[in-house]
Each structure stands twice: as structure tokens, then as C-alpha cells.
Amino acid sequence: MGTSPATQPSPKGPKVNPPVPKCSTKCLNQTSTLSSSSSSCSSSTDATLDEDLLNISFGSSSTVTTTTTSTTDIKCSTSSSTAAAEDGGSAWRCPPLAMSDLRFLRRLGSGDIGSVYLVEMKVSGAVFAAKVMDKRELVRRNKVGRARTEKEILEAVSHPFLPRLHAAIESGRWSCLVTEFCPGGDLHVLRQLQPAKRFDEAAARFYAAEVVVALEYVHMLGIVYRDLKPENVLVRSDGHIMLTDFDLSLRCDAPTSATFLLSDSSSGPKFGPDPRRFPATSCILPGCIVPAVSCFHPMRRWKKRSTKKSVPDVVAEPADVRSMSFVGTHEYLAPEIISGDGHGSAVDWWTLGIFVFELLYGVTPFRGADHESTLANIVARALEVPTGDAAGSVSNAAREFIAALLVKEPEKRLGSTLGAAAVKRHPFFDGVNWALLRCATPPYVPPTPSASRAADMAAKDSSSDSNVPYF
Known part of the structure; x- marks a missing residue:
């Protein structure tokens, strides 16, 4: 999932179009859910998302940079949890993140099964990379298996040199994977x-x-x-x-x-007996099954310790x-x-x-x-x-x-x-x-610019009149 802020055409050409790989259909981990400003945000329509995606505009082609985002920027507000507890209800849970909770700033790049956008959380202002895939295109081009494979792998991995899947959003038309944005x-x-x-x-x-x-x-x-x-x-x-x-x-x-x-x-x-000294069948005690050494010869040959640590x-x-x-x-x-x-x-x-x-x-x-x-x-x-x-x-x-x-x-x-x-x-x-x-x-x-500069760059992008084609 490419999250590069400045993607140049590669001289290598497009990927080879493969058949659908065999993938696991078992979800290994439940996807993280993020907070929204209100529970009504999760009931957004595809029409709103279509407008968001189709109205993404570009400024210049310069590299987008932004401040580092911590995972605390996407956690739920404790005030809502407290309010729910005062009402006597059960433990409050974060509503699932909806596409309407994201503000699409600009497209970072495109791949074979979708496009990657720089997005901003409307509540916190934290920025992430979102890979957006059109479900109808995936079905038409027989790419559903590949999209499912990527999601399952991102849910399964946890490593400092691999992406962290913050959320997986599904709507009627769109499938979206939200991961870390890499400014470099x-x-x-x-x-x-x-x-x-x-x-x-x-x-x-x-x-x-x-x-x-x-x-x-x-x-x-x-x-x-x-x-x-x-x-x-x-x-x-x-x-x-x-x-x-x-x-x-x-x-x-x-x-x-x-x-x-x-x-x-x-x-x-290297420790242990030398098995060549005693035959494995020399033990005749009942219930003793092929011991490593003879029961009648407790002598053991130990190899010399090495001063090197292995x-x-x-x-x-x-x-x-x-x-x-x-x-x-x-x-x-x-x-x-x-x-x-x-x-x-x-x-x-x-x-x-x-x-x-x-x-x-x-x-x-x-x-x-x-x-x-x-x-x-x-x-x-x-x-x-x-x-x-x-x-x-x-x-x-x-x-x-x-x-x-x-x-x-x-x-x-x-x-x-x-x-x-x-x-x-x-x-x-x-x-x-x-x-x-x-x-x-x-x-x-x-370089890590100030938050105000990142906001100015995002505002400049959103004020442009040019539209971004999805595919």
C-alpha cells in the first residue's frame, strides 16, 4: 500500500496482471475502530463519499510533509465514556470509523487495485494514508481476492518495519484501509x-x-x-x-x-554424551525405550567447552x-x-x-x-x-x-x-x-515542518479547482 507523498511514474511499467491468489478467509484480528465526532457520522451515505473523492483537488506537485502522528490522536474521547456510565448504560464503545469521519486532502498515488490518499481525521486533525478501493471495480476485474489478502495480512502483522492498520472501513461502494502516512x-x-x-x-x-x-x-x-x-x-x-x-x-x-x-x-x-561409545540397545531395564546411553555404563564423554558464546x-x-x-x-x-x-x-x-x-x-x-x-x-x-x-x-x-x-x-x-x-x-x-x-x-x-505549515498546504490543495480522477 503505497503511502508516498510524492509518487513519480516508475520506468518499470505496471504490475503483471495475475489470477486471484489463494488466500485465507479467516480474520486473524479484529480491526481497530476509531472515534468520530458523533455516532451519526457512521451512517454517512456513499453519495457523500463520492463527492469527497471526486472533489479532491491538487495544488502544486510538491512533496507533502506533515507532523508525526501518534496513536493517541485516534483514540476515543473519555468524556463520552463517562457520560454513558452516568446514564447507567453498559460500557461505552467507540463507534466504527466511517468514511465521513475522514477529510480527503489529496491523492498520493495509485496502484492496481486502488488509490492512496492523504486523509485527515475531522475530529483530531491527525493525518493518515488511506487506500481506497472501488468494490465494483474489484469485482469487475476479479481482484476481490487480492484486496482480501492485503487486508488479512495487515490485520495479522505487527512489526516496526511493516504498516500498522489503524482501521478498515467498508461502505456500500468503497473499501478503505487506513494506515500510517510516511512523509519521507x-x-x-x-x-x-x-x-x-x-x-x-x-x-x-x-x-x-x-x-x-x-x-x-x-x-x-x-x-x-x-x-x-x-x-x-x-x-x-x-x-x-x-x-x-x-x-x-x-x-x-x-x-x-x-x-x-x-x-x-x-x-x-556443545554438551551431551557421545552416542558412539554405547550402543542404543544395551539397556534391558523394563519400560526403558532406547535410551541415549547405556544404563550400566554411567560414564559420559563431555566435549570441551568453548570460550566463545554462540x-x-x-x-x-x-x-x-x-x-x-x-x-x-x-x-x-x-x-x-x-x-x-x-x-x-x-x-x-x-x-x-x-x-x-x-x-x-x-x-x-x-x-x-x-x-x-x-x-x-x-x-x-x-x-x-x-x-x-x-x-x-x-x-x-x-x-x-x-x-x-x-x-x-x-x-x-x-x-x-x-x-x-x-x-x-x-x-x-x-x-x-x-x-x-x-x-x-x-x-x-x-524534515518535520510545523503543524501550521502542514495545515496551510492542505488548505491550498483543497482550494484548487482541479479534480482528481479515481481510476
């Missing part, structure tokens, strides 16, 4: 502002590390993201990232993640999630998706390689003259790394990292077996403190 834009726009339109290696490492952690989390939930690209990585007000737009993600009903601990075999304490890694990859769908953005498609052989979580590590390549070099590695030549290059052409001035100051570790991710055979690709645990161990990430990644200093923090 997306990495595609931010890259265009860099010298030579590419990030330095330190910045690319920072953004790649946070993306790896986000992918690790969704893989733990049995979700394959399938749409990683700079346009879908947003910059929050604190400079950290938010991975967005989950309508192409693959998610299964049953848990499919294979989770286990991985320790470094060359370090760490920090185990959690490996959680959705090993059984497979799909035959042809989905994604052309320049980021993995070879197994193009060939139609079926794909799993390894496609996310392929797209990570394309993502890092683009951040460092300013282009994608397999781009052709058109979509078909791009797909042919992905399947058949070997990876070519720019040289000379185009290469910049990219280190050998970065080039090797990209090459390990862009292996065409998914079973040989970095991360395909051990997931993020293997990716994190690559020398490209040397020096990254994964435990304190959220505390690292971002390479870019968007």
Missing part, C-alpha cells in the same frame, strides 16, 4: 535525489538490512511478499523503512514455516508455500516465476538482489527494450555488473552479495534454505547490529 516518500523517489541517482553503499546496506528483517518476519508467518521494489519501501518520519503493498503476497491457511535454531558449528558450547539464529521459511501464479513487476520477476515451474519464498531473495543492485547502480540488471526482452534477459542472460564510472565505489562484498542472490536456480540461491539467517551472515552486512537495528541512525530523516 519511497526509495525510488529518494534515489532520484541522490548524486548520480544512486545510494552510497552504507545507505544501501541500511535499507537492505531493514528489508531483510521485514522479510524474515513475514516469512515466519508463512507469507511470501513477491513485490519488493524501491517504490514499495517507504521512509517513515524517523527515517526507518516501512514495507508496503501486500496485494500480490502469497499466504496460506495453515502454518507452513519450518522453524528451528541454527548455531555456528565452529563455536559455542548466538543461535532462528530459521523460519515458508517451505511448503508454492504458487504457479505469474505475479510481480517485470524487472523484478524471478526466473522460476517466468518459467512457470512454481515458486516459493526464494523469489523474495531474488527480488532483494535486484533491489540492492538498483540502489547501488541506479538501474536494474536485466532491463530490456520492452517487457518481453526483459523477461528473456532474466531467464537467459548472465548477471553483468557495471564497470568504470557507472560502478561507483561498490565493494567486492556487495557485488558478491548481489551475485549470491541472483542465482537463477532457486535451490542454489542465498537464503533459499536457511532464509534470512544465511542472508544476515553474508560479509556485506558485516558491522550491522541486528539486535539494535531499530536504533541505528538512518541515512536520511525527512
Whole structure:
């Protein structure tokens, strides 16, 4: 769900139009409800919303910025609860948020199944991003399953680098997902502002590390993201990232993640008996079923303790999630998706390689003259790394990292077996403190203007005479 304040047309072209993915129909969490000025607000008609959406106007195309919004801005007023208690009624509950409770300021961008708007709560003035989808268009274009998948995933996830779903609003015609607004834009726009339109290696490492952690989390939930690209990585007000737009993600009903601990075999304490000393069948006591050591030989061979402390890694990859769908953005498609052989979580590590390549070099590695030549290059052409001035100051570790991710055979690709645990161990990430990644200093923090300036910008947008088409 793109919430970038300044969206530029991407040279990569539109997403591939996929069939409806198999999605879970079970709601994992109840969606948050927000306060409104009165209970009558929740009975708004679609006609009012139509007027709100169709009358959204633009000022200039400059980037919209605003003050940081805390979650306390959207909670219910305690005065209403007190009043209900005085009446002797039951515990007062917030009425569900209605579309009429939102003031649509401007459109931030549009995607395949809807458009994203900057909205303001009429009661508190807090701003959010709202992805609005036309239900009739979803039915006509057979996209209902994709919209349902995105909603269910946003309800299920809770992670600092993923969106927080504040509310899901349903009306007769519209479906709306309200999430955090990211004033820093997306990495595609931010890259265009860099010298030579590419990030330095330190910045690319920072953004790649946070993306790896986000992918690790969704893989733990049995979700394959399938749409990683700079346009879908947003910059929050604190400079950290938010991975967005989950309508192409693959998610299964049953848990499919294979989770286990991985320790470094060359370090760490190793305790326990040596099973080679005593045969497992040497015990003859009644009720004793194949013990690890002989009951008559209590001697144990203990291996020497190591002075090094071993920090185990959690490996959680959705090993059984497979799909035959042809989905994604052309320049980021993995070879197994193009060939139609079926794909799993390894496609996310392929797209990570394309993502890092683009951040460092300013282009994608397999781009052709058109979509078909791009797909042919992905399947058949070997990876070519720019040289000379185009290469910049990219280190050998970065080039090797990209090459390990862009292996065409998914079973040989970095991360395909051990997931993020293997990716994190690559020398490209040397020096990254994964435990304190959220505390690292971002390479870019968007400016935070005063509240009055944000209000003036919103007023300027709403006073314009131009209308915004929805689709």
C-alpha cells in the first residue's frame, strides 16, 4: 500500500496482471475502530463519499510533509465514556470509523487495485494514508481476492518495519484501509535525489538490512511478499523503512514455516554424551525405550567447552508455500516465476538482489527494450555488473552479495534454505547490529515542518479547482 507523498511514474511499467491468489478467509484480528465526532457520522451515505473523492483537488506537485502522528490522536474521547456510565448504560464503545469521519486532502498515488490518499481525521486533525478501493471495480476485474489478502495480512502483522492498520472501513461502494502516512516518500523517489541517482553503499546496506528483517518476519508467518521494489519501501518520519503493498503476497491457511535454531558449528558450547561409545540397545531395564546411553555404563564423554558464546539464529521459511501464479513487476520477476515451474519464498531473495543492485547502480540488471526482452534477459542472460564510472565505489562484498542472490536456480540461491539467517551472515552486512537495528541512525530523516505549515498546504490543495480522477 503505497503511502508516498510524492509518487513519480516508475520506468518499470505496471504490475503483471495475475489470477486471484489463494488466500485465507479467516480474520486473524479484529480491526481497530476509531472515534468520530458523533455516532451519526457512521451512517454517512456513499453519495457523500463520492463527492469527497471526486472533489479532491491538487495544488502544486510538491512533496507533502506533515507532523508525526501518534496513536493517541485516534483514540476515543473519555468524556463520552463517562457520560454513558452516568446514564447507567453498559460500557461505552467507540463507534466504527466511517468514511465521513475522514477529510480527503489529496491523492498520493495509485496502484492496481486502488488509490492512496492523504486523509485527515475531522475530529483530531491527525493525518493518515488511506487506500481506497472501488468494490465494483474489484469485482469487475476479479481482484476481490487480492484486496482480501492485503487486508488479512495487515490485520495479522505487527512489526516496526511493516504498516500498522489503524482501521478498515467498508461502505456500500468503497473499501478503505487506513494506515500510517510516511512523509519521507519511497526509495525510488529518494534515489532520484541522490548524486548520480544512486545510494552510497552504507545507505544501501541500511535499507537492505531493514528489508531483510521485514522479510524474515513475514516469512515466519508463512507469507511470501513477491513485490519488493524501491517504490514499495517507504521512509517513515524517523527515517526507518516501512514495507508496503501486500496485494500480490502469497499466504496460506495453515502454518507452513519450518522453524528451528541454527548455531555456528565452529563455536559455542556443545554438551551431551557421545552416542558412539554405547550402543542404543544395551539397556534391558523394563519400560526403558532406547535410551541415549547405556544404563550400566554411567560414564559420559563431555566435549570441551568453548570460550566463545554462540548466538543461535532462528530459521523460519515458508517451505511448503508454492504458487504457479505469474505475479510481480517485470524487472523484478524471478526466473522460476517466468518459467512457470512454481515458486516459493526464494523469489523474495531474488527480488532483494535486484533491489540492492538498483540502489547501488541506479538501474536494474536485466532491463530490456520492452517487457518481453526483459523477461528473456532474466531467464537467459548472465548477471553483468557495471564497470568504470557507472560502478561507483561498490565493494567486492556487495557485488558478491548481489551475485549470491541472483542465482537463477532457486535451490542454489542465498537464503533459499536457511532464509534470512544465511542472508544476515553474508560479509556485506558485516558491522550491522541486528539486535539494535531499530536504533541505528538512518541515512536520511525527512524534515518535520510545523503543524501550521502542514495545515496551510492542505488548505491550498483543497482550494484548487482541479479534480482528481479515481481510476
